Amino acid sequence: MVESTPNALCFGDEFSASGAPCLVHVEDHGLTITFFPDRDGAVSRSESLRFSELTVSAGGLDHDQLVATWVGFKGQRTLYLKSSDVIRAFRQAAPDHLSQPLERAAEQVRQVRQRHRMVWSIVGGALLVVVLGLWFGSDVLVELAVDRIPVEWERKLGESTYHDFLAHQDVMKEGPSVEAVKEMIHRLTGQIPESPYTFEVTVVKSDVVNAFALPGGYIVVFTGLMKKAESGEEVAGVLAHELNHVLQRHGLERIVKQLGFVAVVSIVLGNPPGLGGVMKQLGVELMTLKFGRAQETEADLTGLQLLYRAKIDPSGMITFFQRLAEKDEGRVEWLSTHPMSNARAERLKTQLAEMPKQNTEPFTFDWTNVRASQGAPISTLR
Amino acid sequence: MKSEILYPGAFPMVRLELAEGEHIKAESGAMVACSPTIDIESKMEGGFLGALSRKFLTGEKFFFQTLRASRGAGEVLLAPTVPGEIVVLELDGVNEYMVQKDGFLAGADGVVIDSQMQSMSRGLLGGEGFFILKMSGKGMLALNSFGAIHKIELKPGQEYIVDNSHLVAWSTTTTYNIEKATSGWVASFTSGEGFVCRFRGPGLVYIQSRNPGSFGAWVRQFIPVSQ
Numbered sequence: 225m226v227e228s229t230p231n232a233l234c235f236g237d238e239f240s241a242s243g244a245p246c247l248v249h250v251e252d253h254g255l256t257i258t259f260f261p262d263r264d265g266a267v268s269r270s271e272s273l274r275f276s277e278l279t280v281s282a283g284g285l286d287h288d289q290l291v292a293t294w295v296g297f298k299g300q301r302t303l304y305l306k307s308s309d310v311i312r313a314f315r316q317a318a319p320d321h322l323s324q325p326l327e328r329a330a331e332q333v334r335q336v337r338q339r340h341r342m343v344w345s346i347v348g349g350a351l352l353v354v355v356l357g358l359w360f361g362s363d364v365l366v367e368l369a370v371d372r373i374p375v376e377w378e379r380k381l382g383e384s385t386y387h388d389f390l391a392h393q394d395v396m397k398e399g400p401s402v403e404a405v406k407e408m409i410h411r412l413t414g415q416i417p418e419s420p421y422t423f424e425v426t427v428v429k430s431d432v433v434n435a436f437a438l439p440g441g442y443i444v445v446f447t448g449l450m451k452k453a454e455s456g457e458e459v460a461g462v463l464a465h466e467l468n469h470v471l472q473r474h475g476l477e478r479i480v481k482q483l484g485f486v487a488v489v490s491i492v493l494g495n496p497p498g499l500g501g502v503m504k505q506l507g508v509e510l511m512t513l514k515f516g517r518a519q520e521t522e523a524d525l526t527g528l529q530l531l532y533r534a535k536i537d538p539s540g541m542i543t544f545f546q547r548l549a550e551k552d553e554g555r556v557e558w559l560s561t562h563p564m565s566n567a568r569a570e571r572l573k574t575q576l577a578e579m580p581k582q583n584t585e586p587f588t589f590d591w592t593n594v595r596a597s598q599g600a601p602i603s604t605l606r
Numbered sequence: 607m608k609s610e611i612l613y614p615g616a617f618p619m620v621r622l623e624l625a626e627g628e629h630i631k632a633e634s635g636a637m638v639a640c641s642p643t644i645d646i647e648s649k650m651e652g653g654f655l656g657a658l659s660r661k662f663l664t665g666e667k668f669f670f671q672t673l674r675a676s677r678g679a680g681e682v683l684l685a686p687t688v689p690g691e692i693v694v695l696e697l698d699g700v701n702e703y704m705v706q707k708d709g710f711l712a713g714a715d716g717v718v719i720d721s722q723m724q725s726m727s728r729g730l731l732g733g734e735g736f737f738i739l740k741m742s743g744k745g746m747l748a749l750n751s752f753g754a755i756h757k758i759e760l761k762p763g764q765e766y767i768v769d770n771s772h773l774v775a776w777s778t779t780t781t782y783n784i785e786k787a788t789s790g791w792v793a794s795f796t797s798g799e800g801f802v803c804r805f806r807g808p809g810l811v812y813i814q815s816r817n818p819g820s821f822g823a824w825v826r827q828f829i830p831v832s833q
Binding site: 229230231232233235237240241242243245283284285286287289293300302304306340343 | 725762778807
């Protein structure tokens with residue numbers, strides 16, 4: 225039976241602190257409150273109250289309950305009404321002297337709700353701004369962070385990875401290939417007079433068609449890449465590109481971005497493997513650095529300019545990239561980290577066309593000899 | 607449904623006698639033993655989204671277990687995970703309680719469990735998180751605490767101060783404000799209390815005699831650091 229369900233709690237000296245459940249009826253003259261028999265076996269009883277005896281306010285945990293107080297025979301009593309039907313009936317039946325306090329109570333409820341909504345919208349908005357700011361401003365932040373890292377640190381970072389890597393490789397110490405690469409690097413770095421880096425380049429005997437640059441100026445060229453090249457200018461194009469990754473501190477930017485991401489993830493999800501895990505992860509990341517598209521474009525264009533300044537034929541760079549992409553897609557390591565798109569080649573061609581024509585200076589080595597010197601040991605290995 | 611608390615103190619269990627067809631919901635993993643007439647079902651209380659919000663917002667379990675006396679009357683023994691007392695309340699349809707996220711042990715079928723968002727200051731500083739459980743409806747409600755449970759009875763307008771993180775449950779007729787433990791900021795934190803909740807009656811406030819967070823910090827110093 226609905227009628228027997230309590231709809232309010234009454235507090236007073238003779239009731240327990242949890243309140244006495246009661247049924248409140250709103251009538252024309254006031255309220256009828258029926259108390260239920262409690263567990264002690266007391267009988268159910270009703271009492272009537274006139275509106276003139278009551279004072280009202282808003283109360284409860286969320287200020288969403290109507291609180292009516294009056295002084296009865298046994299001291300002060302307080303009634304907590306939560307049912308919206310009863311509150312509505314109360315407001316409709318209440319005489320003029322109660323309408324003002326009722327309005328005040330309703331206003332209080334509205335204010336509390338509005339305040340909650342406002343605080344949560346401000347917090348939500350602030351969070352959104354932070355997320356958007358990080359999303360769009362991360363590049364600026366990364367650049368700022370990278371600018372503060374001394375070259376010396378960058379050099380140490382690259383050096384340890386470089387030596388770790390070379391320890392497991394078949395390094396070429398001398399020979400025409402090493403001399404040729406040294407000449408290319410010398411010509412290119414001669415055009416970067418204010419570079420804070422001392423470039424170190426190593427030729428690694430391997431069929432892998434790849435070359436990479438580590439932060440701090442450590443460059444590795446595989447003989448596989450040199451064997452694919454039809455001229456020294458083509459290899460010089462790849463080197464110019466890699467040198468510019470170092471000069472623009474692209475590797476460091478990636479690490480800072482990754483570190484920032486790891487830090488955010490650690491804050492959100494906790495950091496179970498500890499800092500050691502992060503450092504290990506970073507080392508792996510360093511070896512498989514995949515440069516972002518913007519960084520690739522930047523290294524392409526600055527690489528092209530560097531070739532131009534060093535008077536090395538820049539068209540070798542474009543043709544080599546394109547030829548590798550056409551013939552050996554899927555097998556060329558360098559392309560997996562430097563995907564060759566038409567847009568990329570076109571951008572380079574446009575850039576090249578805009579540069580004034582100049583006479584290029586050939587290298588002193590004979591490229592056929594260089595390739596022949598590589599061919600022999602590799603064929604014996606097979 | 608009859609309930610009885612066995613072994614009151616630090617390691618209690620609650621025994622519930624179910625009539626045939628009667629069922630209760632309990633925190634997942636709370637069942638210790640039961641009569642062979644009782645079937646255990648897993649249920650996402652409040653539907654998938656309700657369960658999801660409860661899991662992510664309050665840290666409560668995704669599933670509740672339903673224990674149903676489907677093959678005749680029987681009894682169920684339930685116990686919480688942490689050492690601490692159990693208190694059984696009776697909801698009558700108008701009494702409502704806010705319960706901190708680990709406080710729920712079991713409830714009759716008529717008990718409605720919602721996760722509710724607290725205000726910014728209460729969420730940030732109250733020590734209970736932004737989302738807590740709201741228990742309404744009708745029937746038996748068993749709560750558990752970390753340490754002993756102490757009941758504070760507040761008359762209308764009566765105030766009482768409780769250190770945050772010691773709260774278990776409080777009636778919705780009470781109100782509370784978060785404030786600094788002492789008048790100064792520095793003293794508030796050096797006193798070890800930080801923020802406290804100033805409750806104002808009428809209603810009941812159940813508090814626990816131990817603070818789980820502080821206990822965790824105390825235990826942590828004895829855990830060997832792994833490599």
